[in-house]
Amino acid sequence: MSPKQLETQYDVVIVGAGAAGLSASLGLVRSDRFAQMKEEGRTPRILVISKLQPLRSHTGSAEGGIAASLGSIDHDDWHWHFYDTIKGSDWLADQDMAEILAKEAPATVIGLEHDGVAFSRTEDGHIAQRLFGGHTAEFGKQPVRRTAYAADRIGHQILHALWQQCVKEGVEFAEEWYVSDLVVERDGNGHTTARGLVVIDTHSGKVHGVNARNIVLATGGAGRLFHTTSNSWDLTGDGMALALEAGLQLEDTEFVQFHPTGLAHTGILLSEAARGEGGRLLNADGEHFMDRYAPGHGDLAARDVVSRSIVAEVDAGRGVADPKDPNGPKDCVWLDLTGIGEQTLKEKLPEVCDTVREYAGLDPAHDLIPIKPTAHYTMGGIPITADGNVYEWVDGSRRIVDGLYAAGECSCVSVHGANRLGANSLLDACLFGSRTGAAIANAIADDPMAGVPDEELIDVDSTAVDDAADNRERGIKALLQPANADADDNDSDADNADDANGGAQTDDNPYRLMADLGALMERHAAVRCDHDGIATALATIDDTLAPRAERLHAHSDTAAYNQELTAILEARHLVTLATVMLAASDAREESRGSLYRTDHPQRDDERFLAHSMVTRDRGVAWQPVTITAYPPKARQY
Amino acid sequence: MTNAAVDRMLTVTLRVSRFTPKPERPGRRRGGSPFGSRSKSPFGGDAAAGRTNRARGKRWTQEYTLDVHASDSVLDCLLTVKREQDPSLAFRYSCGHGMCGSDAVAINGTPTLLCTAKVRDWVRPDTPGFVGDDGFRPTGEPVDADAHALDLDALDPDTTLVIELAALPGFPTQRDLIADIDPMLDQIRKLEPYLKASGDLQVTDEGKINAFEYLQNPEQLARYELLSNCIACGVCEGSCPVYAGGDAFVGPAAMIAASRFINDSRDGATASRLTALMEPDGARACQSVRACSMHCPKGIDVGEELWQTIQKVDAARVSSEAE
Numbered sequence: 001m002s003p004k005q006l007e008t009q010y011d012v013v014i015v016g017a018g019a020a021g022l023s024a025s026l027g028l029v030r031s032d033r034f035a036q037m038k039e040e041g042r043t044p045r046i047l048v049i050s051k052l053q054p055l056r057s058h059t060g061s062a063e064g065g066i067a068a069s070l071g072s073i074d075h076d077d078w079h080w081h082f083y084d085t086i087k088g089s090d091w092l093a094d095q096d097m098a099e100i101l102a103k104e105a106p107a108t109v110i111g112l113e114h115d116g117v118a119f120s121r122t123e124d125g126h127i128a129q130r131l132f133g134g135h136t137a138e139f140g141k142q143p144v145r146r147t148a149y150a151a152d153r154i155g156h157q158i159l160h161a162l163w164q165q166c167v168k169e170g171v172e173f174a175e176e177w178y179v180s181d182l183v184v185e186r187d188g189n190g191h192t193t194a195r196g197l198v199v200i201d202t203h204s205g206k207v208h209g210v211n212a213r214n215i216v217l218a219t220g221g222a223g224r225l226f227h228t229t230s231n232s233w234d235l236t237g238d239g240m241a242l243a244l245e246a247g248l249q250l251e252d253t254e255f256v257q258f259h260p261t262g263l264a265h266t267g268i269l270l271s272e273a274a275r276g277e278g279g280r281l282l283n284a285d286g287e288h289f290m291d292r293y294a295p296g297h298g299d300l301a302a303r304d305v306v307s308r309s310i311v312a313e314v315d316a317g318r319g320v321a322d323p324k325d326p327n328g329p330k331d332c333v334w335l336d337l338t339g340i341g342e343q344t345l346k347e348k349l350p351e352v353c354d355t356v357r358e359y360a361g362l363d364p365a366h367d368l369i370p371i372k373p374t375a376h377y378t379m380g381g382i383p384i385t386a387d388g389n390v391y392e393w394v395d396g397s398r399r400i401v402d403g404l405y406a407a408g409e410c411s412c413v414s415v416h417g418a419n420r421l422g423a424n425s426l427l428d429a430c431l432f433g434s435r436t437g438a439a440i441a442n443a444i445a446d447d448p449m450a451g452v453p454d455e456e457l458i459d460v461d462s463t464a465v466d467d468a469a470d471n472r473e474r475g476i477k478a479l480l481q482p483a484n485a486d487a488d489d490n491d492s493d494a495d496n497a498d499d500a501n502g503g504a505q506t507d508d509n510p511y512r513l514m515a516d517l518g519a520l521m522e523r524h525a526a527v528r529c530d531h532d533g534i535a536t537a538l539a540t541i542d543d544t545l546a547p548r549a550e551r552l553h554a555h556s557d558t559a560a561y562n563q564e565l566t567a568i569l570e571a572r573h574l575v576t577l578a579t580v581m582l583a584a585s586d587a588r589e590e591s592r593g594s595l596y597r598t599d600h601p602q603r604d605d606e607r608f609l610a611h612s613m614v615t616r617d618r619g620v621a622w623q624p625v626t627i628t629a630y631p632p633k634a635r636q637y
Numbered sequence: 638m639t640n641a642a643v644d645r646m647l648t649v650t651l652r653v654s655r656f657t658p659k660p661e662r663p664g665r666r667r668g669g670s671p672f673g674s675r676s677k678s679p680f681g682g683d684a685a686a687g688r689t690n691r692a693r694g695k696r697w698t699q700e701y702t703l704d705v706h707a708s709d710s711v712l713d714c715l716l717t718v719k720r721e722q723d724p725s726l727a728f729r730y731s732c733g734h735g736m737c738g739s740d741a742v743a744i745n746g747t748p749t750l751l752c753t754a755k756v757r758d759w760v761r762p763d764t765p766g767f768v769g770d771d772g773f774r775p776t777g778e779p780v781d782a783d784a785h786a787l788d789l790d791a792l793d794p795d796t797t798l799v800i801e802l803a804a805l806p807g808f809p810t811q812r813d814l815i816a817d818i819d820p821m822l823d824q825i826r827k828l829e830p831y832l833k834a835s836g837d838l839q840v841t842d843e844g845k846i847n848a849f850e851y852l853q854n855p856e857q858l859a860r861y862e863l864l865s866n867c868i869a870c871g872v873c874e875g876s877c878p879v880y881a882g883g884d885a886f887v888g889p890a891a892m893i894a895a896s897r898f899i900n901d902s903r904d905g906a907t908a909s910r911l912t913a914l915m916e917p918d919g920a921r922a923c924q925s926v927r928a929c930s931m932h933c934p935k936g937i938d939v940g941e942e943l944w945q946t947i948q949k950v951d952a953a954r955v956s957s958e959a960e
Binding site: 001026034052053055056057058060061107114115116118119120121122123124125126151153156157160161164165169203232233234266268324355358359360361381467476510511512515554555558559560561562563564567599 | 651658660694707709710716719720721723724725727729730732733734736737738739753755775811813815816818819822826827830831832848849850851852854855857858862865866868869901903933941949
């Protein structure tokens, strides 16, 4: 679906159509202020732009659930959820934001139910809830059933229900449009205002400038930075990279959650239930090593602990190769389910067994399963306030970017801090997404230019957007030329690099580049890192990968459905994002949550009880954590 | 069969039906600026008109030969082709494990998902006279592909193995393996695929009505839960001989979406949903061929579900005519 024509100016453009983008759309069009504007005959012009058809969004892959202290089964209290979220974050979450998350969670889940989500139910018809790691009653005393679920398909249910509601509300979509540029203008005082976007309609390859008074970035995470990831192929950090390229900052990018048991070769998650039912992790020597790292917890220690232990074994030379690639790196360990017994496997772990059989060709009852930690969630992102406003951290205070908002995994309101609690990600996306939509409704209702008829639209200054669109159009044209057509004799640097890399490099492509970047990040930045590894990775990007990204050309000159064209821009986004992620990891000389620095293994609240704020030039500023209720303690489970 | 045999290496040729659309001729551009007023639409015309015209462009068949594991998915193979042989090959894909629904294509002529199709289940010898054990030349894949997969051990090692790939049938091809499935999504939207709650909400002591969920017990959930798992991939539509992305039949996917709400105890719009299916493109257009059930990646017996709904439509029609 594409708009029949673009408006001269949009009041709101939402980029991304997963849980966050769709929630923002609904939060906007269902608000009282929006209804009032419609009544006054000035219906706001709204467009949702997404690089995928909305139902393909990665939200649909979420399995576990969405947390809320509904108390359907166990007695629960939002204060406990609030506390668990902060503890899970290793005290890096902003506590005022975590409070909103926990307090508004029940209304959010009820709202989703009213939207049609087919939640699993209790016998008496209420929304069923189940146990999830880290969710407790009475401030850590005992586990509590807080996670609402829909079998193992909660993401699918939420995505489809939100899309269905958008169909009902008549929300307009531009599907399979890729945003290549975010246009913001900075005035003499350093004050920034969002002006619009440059987009590529992938159906035709045409470039359009889109003028917008308000923009929401809801583009999802960046799991594709790593070779092994549970994320879809489209999670290339586009929104985060757009913000960086527009001169804005990202917050806490060094925190990436790794799930310990990703199926080797694919990165597909094997549920924690596999270890809950008695699965054991073994190294190359057949040693059951987790008892050595986490006595008393063993294979069921916290996700980050297990991930680090696996990588430590691999680093010590006790890893195994993926049987699919017997001569490849020995970067896996075994998950042993053979002791569980065929009957139990069938009854308790059908999904896990299906996945292993389907995607590894192994039989869990008789074969060891190669696993390794898989990149799962980016805790950091575009810094936002409680209402979704994007801000810059300048001279010790927040400065709002006018008209720019963000929501979901690409944003960082900082409820997840250094480590996200399970079942809090859908909640973040839906809850803060809706809040953002409602906040924008308030903003445009007070904007005299919003929703007025075309002929009354005055002062639409589209110069900045037009210029950016012209630039991008020229760039696209160049990318569609064959690689050798623009060989520039004066560009000796590039020539030398080509020579040094041999003939193969001249037929480079973005898919190969993304694979190489993923392997590099996995080697130096996955699960654990140190200064030397980070420096090596940055040098490799600067010397090899970034120049390669700049030299890429499409292998077909037909612009329509030219996926390689989009992939080139995605690869460049990932390269940009990788450099700031590495820079922020290097600057944080401590270990906290998902970030483990082997050269700085302790948490350091003196220096780093703060959010990193990194810019494209790799400069890092620090924003103190907001602490309202619970002062930092050691994080123990 | 041992695992070693299952995961052997194979040399496979992917035979891909390719299509590159012809670029729009500059003279035919409809309007210049995308900022034109509503009346001067740069996208022009009516969407349906464009759909019926077969797109102009270059069509050809291209072969890619590669070494793969028998347990690899066909999507894995295509990603390898993109990375190592031909970055210009176009096909949709996203999650890679059967949840997003973006990668429905025809494999050996049968609609299914690239990411759930395994090489071992779809390779076949490249001999025109190839006959199966039963003495017949296979013309399509059986419902349970595993049961009828080739015995790879029995094959002459020099046999050329082929998998044929083409865009999802029933829809216009846009480029290579990318089909335009907007007709399906339009039809799903047409049947108002959203909960129209009957409104039995509990009220709090203070009179608040939105504080609680609609009650629904597990048995009521079970009546529509499987239907709600539909990922709108289009496999059922591409398998249906009646459906051709046109206006004659609203299609199995849209009817499944409608059935999902008809069977949801919270929904209060069953009567109007059934009435909508009384249109000529609705229940009556389905010929109960049941090809739609064969490869549903979510395991929905689409044909049976449609039959159940058609019976409800017929009953509603009879009772409305009686009035």
